[in-house]
Amino acid sequence: MEPIRLTGPADVLSVLPYQLGYHPSDSLVLCALRGGRLGMIERIDLPPPEHLAEACSSVVAPMVREDPDGVLLVGYETEAGASTEFSDAVRDALVGCGIRVVDRMVVHDGCWSAPDCASGCCPSAEDAQPVPRDVPALADFVALEVAPLQGRDDLAAIVRADGGLAPAVAALLARRGRASTVRSVGGGSRAEAVQRLRHLATWALVLDVGVDARPVESLTADDVADLVDSLLDVGLRDAVIAWLCPGTLPLELLPDDLADAVAVSLPAPVWAGRADGGTAGVVAGRRLLARLQWVVRAVPDDVAAPVLTVLANYAWWLGDGALTRVALDRALAHDPGYRLALLLERMVDLGLRSPSEPGAGVPA
DSSP, X not given: OOOOBOOSHHHHHHHHHHHHTBOOOSEEEEEEEETTEEEEXXXXXXXXXXXXXXXXXXXXXXXXXXXXSEEEEEEEESSTTTTHHHHHHHHHXXXXXXOOEEEEEEEETTEEEOTTOOSSOSOOGGGOXXXXXXXXXXXXXXXXXXXXXXXXXXXXXXXXXXXXXXXXXXXXXXXXXXXXXXXXXXXXXXXXXXXXXXXXXXXXXXHOOSTTOOOGGGOOHHHHHHHHHHTTBHHHHHHHHHHHSTTTSOGGGSOHHHHHHHHHHSOOOGGGGGGGTOHHHHHHHHHHHHHXXXXXXXXXXXXXXXXXXXXXXXXXXXXXXHHHHHHHHHHHHHOTTOHHHHHHHHHXXXXXOOTTOTTOOOOO
């Protein structure tokens, strides 16, 4: 999808839920602008007064590194006026860092106002107007059948263990006597090479986004258990992420035998075409995202960190910081020391973005 060009406040307010993936509430959203286009996006819960300074620093620092032409601030309120103090603090901090705050808007009860508009072109709090739902900027989202969820809890549910799927996988892993430690495989025996190829064949089923692809829901508990076991092999895990997220880890850095195995086993990453704005690539990327989401729901919590981190890396590569966050939240809740999840969490905290998304948002 091409970067979104804005024509006014209505466009911003209409597309933000689509960019975030859900309708925010009791939040402050910071939108970076560059050349009239929407760039990096940050969302943060409205903090209690005692945490205001800390929350302010956490969102201002990444925006300073982004160095945008200007920033829009949007407060989402359940209680009228709830965002004012925090919005004031963030505005003052941004201005103090030399960043222009173009405008501030408030959304309350589905209506918006602009408290700082002095020209009268925007509605005041007393004359708030409904957030429009039919602006031209939504056309691309509608064409791709993208619809925001009702709230962040609904987003978290997308990566939550499914009580109808995960228990069977847990029971199977228990019967296998699954090892609980990460291992590194490589340069080893023929049996290890064969095992990698078998695991890659299962990943190939997941990553197939063709119109005739086998439905991901048809994967068996054995298949899902194989996916879990495959990610104990750190080299294979990194290879899968490199294939999923072109440009993040060059395949040339992988051992030759592993790079060759990945290239011959996994389907071509047609979703990489999304970086050129191609509709086919965007559709393939969303299809793959849905397949990975089903997989993580089929995995029990205690062994889910690796597969959740694979999903989180892919979501980050797509520029979907909100999904990245909820996947990492579940991963680290059950395996607080999982290093790759911690590394990616730090990158998101710093506002670092995937090389595939030069203008993408990093919502939270």
